[in-house]
Amino acid sequence: MELLWPETATATATATDADGGARRGARQGLDLDRIVRAAVELADAEGLAGLSMRKVADRLGFTTMSLYRHVPGRDQLVDLMRDAVLAELAEPPGTHDGGRDGGCGEDRSEGRGGERGEGWRGRLEAFARQGWELRRRHPWLAEARGVRHLPGPNAVAHYERMLAAVAGTGLSPSEVLAVVNLVGKFVDAEALQLVEAAEAERRSGVSDEEWWGARQSLFERFERYPTITRLWEEGGYDHPEDSFAFGLARLLDGVELLVRRRSATDARDETRDETSVCRMCGTPVERPASGRPRAYCSPACRQRAYRERRAAETP
Amino acid sequence: MELLWPETATATATATDADGGARRGARQGLDLDRIVRAAVELADAEGLAGLSMRKVADRLGFTTMSLYRHVPGRDQLVDLMRDAVLAELAEPPGTHDGGRDGGCGEDRSEGRGGERGEGWRGRLEAFARQGWELRRRHPWLAEARGVRHLPGPNAVAHYERMLAAVAGTGLSPSEVLAVVNLVGKFVDAEALQLVEAAEAERRSGVSDEEWWGARQSLFERFERYPTITRLWEEGGYDHPEDSFAFGLARLLDGVELLVRRRSATDARDETRDETSVCRMCGTPVERPASGRPRAYCSPACRQRAYRERRAAETP
DNA sequence: GATTGTATGTTTATGGCGTACACAAGGTGT
């Protein structure tokens, strides 16, 4: 706890406190940072199951118990590892000014639709892909997930950024939270599937194709199942969809539909986002070369939006 | 492997073979079924992490090693447990005739949209909820998931049923697989979150509220994050959405949009499903008391569908 | 300079886990 949040409160006292209070007398070989780094390397290579205090200590050339002078236990070490790694996606490209005021003040321009940049969907998708990339670098992150793990500063910062991305959609607070949690859980689930395959492969030394190939006899029993058989024969397993991209697209489509339904219900001012999909039905609509961007994909949808608006006004 | 698929091929030889080939000479106290049942009970109570060969053996009044006469190892035991438990959702209510021809022959009436019963969405949702209920009864199922675990007969049967539910939507084979995998993964992820909370609570003896309450000081640092703070103050955390219901709705919405887009593109005959949502935009539409059910929620959407159809015909 | 305190690293020990191996016992085939 105190390790994750090392008392950044009083910014003035840090310089004196850190020097005067900490350095007493020590051989100074080990270090929390070194331990965490070594543990991350080890987990990257062998997965979270392959992470043991012994191995971390060995890798550093110390005894097992020496680690316990710097870290309370394995669980807390994993907590620290997670937050250390989560720092990689802190303020990655830009759109933020100084990092001081993370959310960029939605609560000021929040006329229930204040949007900017590429729209909430683009941002949320970017965050999801970012998280996905991170989990490809550090697969054990997916295994280390779970409630009750207290979030570190970097985790909270990322959470804040994701929330800010969908906070301007007009969804209710609880819905905003649900959306962010949903996307986060999806990324984790997808990563978990990947890491489990990799883990199994590493542990058994057999590639996925070989393993399933060796169980060919199992597939022969599937002839009793007509749908599986048909999908197999039609090549559904030969050219599978990209699981992550497919799932994320469906997920965001579903969220977008909710957003659109909400705004169709309680919307008044139509100065909403500038996404390039029809506000009514979600099909993509190309921007005209010049002039005001089209809001609907067709007059039909414009008409339908008008009807719904009028219906909402006079209940 | 042979334990999961006990050679059901030659149905005639089972009676003689089972008696003549197997029973040789034994004290006959233990039994694979008893072991699996005891293990399931134990895992239900203590989670998969609390499942050990010793405890299973103790519960049965045998020594640890006696189990290894019937089961190769812990992992295979878990495989057996999963399939044993998955039997609970085998052919639950009906809609199947004899189980012989599982999918009910979509491939015959599959004029690329042959639908029946309550529609694919209702069926898929029912399966998801069924899986969710199962995981509430046996939380360790979520922990035991993972690739490379070879599926048992019950798992395959359930998989077949889910595939059959979405096979008639006109999606491509790979898309059908992706949809089913996506929904399955969602259920698992949701269950995993639940079981992790329960596990943490059981292990530490502290309820979730207490635990987070004890870390109130952590929340005080969140004031630097404007969006989190605002959502907190607006009560988003006080009345959270039902995570499973919310996520499932978004997911199915997203899938439904894909289905609708596909059928809007390559459809010719409009004898499609009888779901009660607008074919164009997905908003619910109530059935009229008498007469032909309405296909669109408004003339606007009907018009839009017509335009798209015509556009697709003359490229 | 000697003393004391403390941060740090080591040693040893405990209890749990999965499971390999050798052995004991009892029923079944010949």
Added chain:
DNA sequence: ACACCTTGTGTACGCCATAAACATACAATC
């Protein structure tokens, strides 16, 4: 009656996390 084969047992090994006592080295203090 004999051998065999199935089943259950006892012991042992190596791994894991970590508690407790011990050893060391430096800083501050007397």
